[in-house]
Structures are given as C-alpha cells and as structure tokens.
Amino acid sequence: MERIKNKFWGPTVRDRHLTFITTLGKWVLWGSIIGILVGTTSALLINLNDFLTDVREANHFSLFFLPLGGIVIGYIYMYYGKGSRKGNDLIIEHVHHGQGKIPLRMGPIVFVCTFITHLLGGSTGREGAAIQMGASISEGVNRFFNVAEIDRRILIISGISGGFGSAFGAPLAGTIFGMEAIVIGKTKYEAFIPCFVASFIGHFVATAWGIHHDEFIIQNIPDINTVNLMKVIILSIIFGFTSVLYSQLRHEIKRLSDKYLKNLMLRAFVGGIIIITLTYLIGSRDYLGRGLPMVERAFTGDVPPFAFLAKIIFTAITMGTGFRGGEVIPLFFIGSTLGNTLSPIMALPASFLAALGMIAILSGAANTPISAFIFSVEMFKGEGITFFFMACLISFIFSGHHGIYGAQKIYDPKSRMLNLVPGETINAIEDNKKVQP
Structure with a gap:
C-alpha cells in the first residue's frame, strides 16, 4: 500500500520531513564550513591589507614598482590562472551555466595579486578578493563532499555571501548580496539558508580574529518633508x-x-x-x-x-x-x-x-x-x-x-x-x- 501511495501520490509526509531535515542539515554544515574558512581568510586579507597600506604610505618610492608588480600579476594569470582571470564574472557565469569547475587556485592567486596591487599603490578595494576566495573555498567544499549538482551552485552563492559579509562586517547584507548579485530581476531564495549561515559565521570568525571594521557616523539626519x-x-x-x-x-x-x-x-x-x-x-x-x-x-x-x-x-x-x-x-x-x-x-x-x-x-x-x-x-x-x-x-x-x-x-x-x-x-x-x- 505504501508503494502504491508513493507511485500515485508522490512522497509521503515522512519522506518530505526526512528530505527537509537532511537538506537543512547539509546546508547548515556546508555553510558553516564555508563561513569558518572564508572568515579566516578574510581576516588574513584585511590584516595584511592594512599592514601593506601602512608600508606603502611610509615608503612613497614603492609606487615606482607598480608597473613591475603589474608584470608579475600578468605573468601569474597568463601562466597559472587557468581561466580565473575573469574573476567575479567567472563565478557569476558558473552559477548561470554550471559548466566546468571553478579553479581552486583562484582564491590563492587573487589573494597574492591583491596584496601586490595594494602594496604598490593600485586603486582597488578588497571585496573582489574576498568573494573570489569565498567561491574558491565553496568549490573545494563541493569537491570534498562530492556535492550533488543541484546544490553546487547554491554553495558557490553562499561563498559569495560569506566573502562579502566577512569583508565588510555586514552579515545581513552579505546574506542577500550573494543571492542578489548573480541575476538582475531575480533573487535565488533557495540559497538563503547556506548564505545566511556562511555570512554570519564568516563575520563572527573574522571578528574573533580581531578584525574591526571601519565605522562612519552620520552627524545629522534631515527632516522628512x-x-x-x-x-x-x-x-x-x-x-x-x-x-x-x-x-x-x-x-x-x-x-x-x-x-x-x-x-x-x-x-x-x-x-x-x-x-x-x-x-x-x-x-x-x-x-x-x-x-x-x-x-x-x-x-x-x-x-x-x-x-x-x-x-x-x-x-x-x-x-x-x-x-x-x-x-x-x-x-x-x-x-x-x-x-x-x-x-x-x-x-x-x-x-x-x-x-x-x-x-x-x-x-x-x-x-x-x-x-x-x-x-x-x-x-x-x-x-x-x-x-x-x-x-x-x-x-x-x-x-x-x-x-x-x-x-x-x-x-x-x-x-x-x-x-x-x-x-x-x-x-x-x-x-x-x-x-x-
């Protein structure tokens, strides 16, 4: 009788509950792992970035090495990048099409090249590096756990959320950013749970490593009229x-x-x-x-x-x-x-x-x-x-x-x-x- 019900009426209540619990458990586990790793790498990125900025400002002559640093960055991406040169666009394309795999080397490469850029005076920030490191870490989780195709893209999106949330100390914004930045006009709410977990844990881990994010204060708010x-x-x-x-x-x-x-x-x-x-x-x-x-x-x-x-x-x-x-x-x-x-x-x-x-x-x-x-x-x-x-x-x-x-x-x-x-x-x-x- 149970088999007949399954055949004609779909999954039983028990099957639906089991699917809910197992899927939720996997998303929380994977999101937690991604959050811990991304939060740690973001903390390292921010600390080293601040240090290198201080070094550059204390040594103005370092700017003259920027063209040589550019040669090094170009060499790395030409001979070792394996497609990761596209950066954030590669991640977005992967989420759209799911073809191939995100190179695991994307994270370490952008990590090193971001430091070269900042040390020598390039005008950039850090969220691109944090997002690419998050996606690279998510790809590593996908491969280690042999994650099914249906969840692979979701975890990549959660890596984006973890990177943004931990880099800026904004876990709520990070949660939504991963789901919103991929497609204009559509938000992938299915990824909400792992994005939420990765962003918040990433933020708390970065904070635990001693990261203090910049604060800006609005001195006066005008009246609403x-x-x-x-x-x-x-x-x-x-x-x-x-x-x-x-x-x-x-x-x-x-x-x-x-x-x-x-x-x-x-x-x-x-x-x-x-x-x-x-x-x-x-x-x-x-x-x-x-x-x-x-x-x-x-x-x-x-x-x-x-x-x-x-x-x-x-x-x-x-x-x-x-x-x-x-x-x-x-x-x-x-x-x-x-x-x-x-x-x-x-x-x-x-x-x-x-x-x-x-x-x-x-x-x-x-x-x-x-x-x-x-x-x-x-x-x-x-x-x-x-x-x-x-x-x-x-x-x-x-x-x-x-x-x-x-x-x-x-x-x-x-x-x-x-x-x-x-x-x-x-x-x-x-x-x-x-x-x-």
Missing part, C-alpha cells in the same frame, strides 16, 4: 548616473586593453605607468589604494570638489588593466566624496550626503538595491532608512543595464522603460549596442 524628499530623488538620480560613468569607463578600458594590449604583462605594466603619471600630474596620493582616509574626511569636513572623478579614473585604469582587488570600497570613496561636494549645493548635511552617496552608488553599480539598503541599516544603525531606501531604488533604476559585473544576467529588465530583452547579460547588451547601426 517634501523639499528634502525631492532633493534626495534628484541626488539619487545623479548617483545612479555616476555609477554608470564608472562602470562604463572601467569596461571600456578593459575592452581597449583586450584589443590593443593582449599580453597581460604589458597591459598591467602600461596601466602602472599611467597611474604613476596621473599621481604626479594631480600632485596627490589620496587616490592610491583604498582611499579610506578621504572617505572619513567626506563625513567630517571638506574634500576636493572633483575627488570623486579622480577616483573614478584611477580605479577604472587599475581594474581595467588587470590589477586585482575589489571595487566596493572605491565606490564608497566615489559616492561619499561626490555627496560631500553636492552638500552645499543641495543645502543638506555633508555627512548625510556622504553616506547616501556611498550606498546609492553601490546599489547602482552592483545592481543590488536590497543588499545596499540592508548594508545602510547595518552600517548606520538604521538612521535615515526612508532616504536610503529611496536612494537605493532610484539609483538602481537609473543605472539602467550597466554595472560592474558584466556577467550579470538580466532575468527581468528593471523597467519596461529600458526596452531590454530578458535573459541577456550586461556584456552581451553592450556588445549588441556596438554592432547595431
């Missing part, structure tokens, strides 16, 4: 367009590098020369490395009016010519300094607009409005949530089909106003624009 709401709408549109400017410049530099500088060593060497030249033309080293001191200044005082534009150029060249790191902290720099610049024009507090710019540009550039909003809640203790919610959504809409992750697939266009075909990636849409008359 019609005038201020209209100002925030206008500002959010500006931040959205600024995220497009950075994304497009970064991708265009990479496209030109792919076309004219096919040798990765030569490409990064040229990029290093350009960064050195720009540094001495501007007469400031504020745009090298992560630039966190400038972000702090944006919250407490005045910054150069075009600091955001300089950081856009420095970071786009650094990333577009093959150096390694991340783009979230540079986006924070761009957003906070632009907000500070617009503060007297819009008659709103500088620290508030610095915070709003950080979050809005992250939302537009990464196409992750929910994660960005939750990040604002975690970073700024829930202050000004109405403004941040508006800014995230508006910047996301006005950034269109652009973004820093070219392999992001558009499951559903953000709006029918954009007149886009579902199912295409950002890269594919850009390529189609270039060939159309």
Whole structure:
C-alpha cells in the first residue's frame, strides 16, 4: 500500500520531513564550513591589507614598482590562472551555466595579486578578493563532499555571501548580496539558508580574529518633508548616473586593453605607468589604494570638489588593466566624496550626503538595491532608512543595464522603460549596442 501511495501520490509526509531535515542539515554544515574558512581568510586579507597600506604610505618610492608588480600579476594569470582571470564574472557565469569547475587556485592567486596591487599603490578595494576566495573555498567544499549538482551552485552563492559579509562586517547584507548579485530581476531564495549561515559565521570568525571594521557616523539626519524628499530623488538620480560613468569607463578600458594590449604583462605594466603619471600630474596620493582616509574626511569636513572623478579614473585604469582587488570600497570613496561636494549645493548635511552617496552608488553599480539598503541599516544603525531606501531604488533604476559585473544576467529588465530583452547579460547588451547601426 505504501508503494502504491508513493507511485500515485508522490512522497509521503515522512519522506518530505526526512528530505527537509537532511537538506537543512547539509546546508547548515556546508555553510558553516564555508563561513569558518572564508572568515579566516578574510581576516588574513584585511590584516595584511592594512599592514601593506601602512608600508606603502611610509615608503612613497614603492609606487615606482607598480608597473613591475603589474608584470608579475600578468605573468601569474597568463601562466597559472587557468581561466580565473575573469574573476567575479567567472563565478557569476558558473552559477548561470554550471559548466566546468571553478579553479581552486583562484582564491590563492587573487589573494597574492591583491596584496601586490595594494602594496604598490593600485586603486582597488578588497571585496573582489574576498568573494573570489569565498567561491574558491565553496568549490573545494563541493569537491570534498562530492556535492550533488543541484546544490553546487547554491554553495558557490553562499561563498559569495560569506566573502562579502566577512569583508565588510555586514552579515545581513552579505546574506542577500550573494543571492542578489548573480541575476538582475531575480533573487535565488533557495540559497538563503547556506548564505545566511556562511555570512554570519564568516563575520563572527573574522571578528574573533580581531578584525574591526571601519565605522562612519552620520552627524545629522534631515527632516522628512517634501523639499528634502525631492532633493534626495534628484541626488539619487545623479548617483545612479555616476555609477554608470564608472562602470562604463572601467569596461571600456578593459575592452581597449583586450584589443590593443593582449599580453597581460604589458597591459598591467602600461596601466602602472599611467597611474604613476596621473599621481604626479594631480600632485596627490589620496587616490592610491583604498582611499579610506578621504572617505572619513567626506563625513567630517571638506574634500576636493572633483575627488570623486579622480577616483573614478584611477580605479577604472587599475581594474581595467588587470590589477586585482575589489571595487566596493572605491565606490564608497566615489559616492561619499561626490555627496560631500553636492552638500552645499543641495543645502543638506555633508555627512548625510556622504553616506547616501556611498550606498546609492553601490546599489547602482552592483545592481543590488536590497543588499545596499540592508548594508545602510547595518552600517548606520538604521538612521535615515526612508532616504536610503529611496536612494537605493532610484539609483538602481537609473543605472539602467550597466554595472560592474558584466556577467550579470538580466532575468527581468528593471523597467519596461529600458526596452531590454530578458535573459541577456550586461556584456552581451553592450556588445549588441556596438554592432547595431
């Protein structure tokens, strides 16, 4: 009789309960392992990154070795990368198609190349390295436990969450970021449990290793009224367009590098020369490395009016010519300094607009409005949530089909106003624009 029920009516209640318990148990176990390993590597990444930044700032001559460092990075990826040169886009493509395997060497390679970049003055952050290390660790868990195909992509997504949550001390945002950054218009909620576990455990493990994340304080929150709401709408549109400017410049530099500088060593060497030249033309080293001191200044005082534009150029060249790191902290720099610049024009507090710019540009550039909003809640203790919610959504809409992750697939266009075909990636849409008359 039991067999007849199974055949005609599907799994029994007992079978469903057993499947639920075993699947939940596996996800919690795998997410915990990923979180512990990712949190540890993120702690090492952050500590060494801070140390190397101090070394660079104490030894200004190190900048002159940036082109040589670029040669080393290019050599590593040319002869040992095995496809990992695509970085975050490789991870996103793997989640989309599930073909092949993520190279386990991706994590160690990006780890080393990020340190070279930061030590010698490249304008990058760290989340790219943390995400790639998380995906590499997840791939290792997949192989060790011989995880079934149905769960392999879920664990890769949880590695992304663990990397983001542990790198920024934002476990809630990290949980959603892994699920949201893969596809525009669709969030893979099936991955929620392992993403949640990996992000939170990764964060707690990094904290246990003594990591203290940067904190920025909003000194004044404006009142919610019609005038201020209209100002925030206008500002959010500006931040959205600024995220497009950075994304497009970064991708265009990479496209030109792919076309004219096919040798990765030569490409990064040229990029290093350009960064050195720009540094001495501007007469400031504020745009090298992560630039966190400038972000702090944006919250407490005045910054150069075009600091955001300089950081856009420095970071786009650094990333577009093959150096390694991340783009979230540079986006924070761009957003906070632009907000500070617009503060007297819009008659709103500088620290508030610095915070709003950080979050809005992250939302537009990464196409992750929910994660960005939750990040604002975690970073700024829930202050000004109405403004941040508006800014995230508006910047996301006005950034269109652009973004820093070219392999992001558009499951559903953000709006029918954009007149886009579902199912295409950002890269594919850009390529189609270039060939159309």
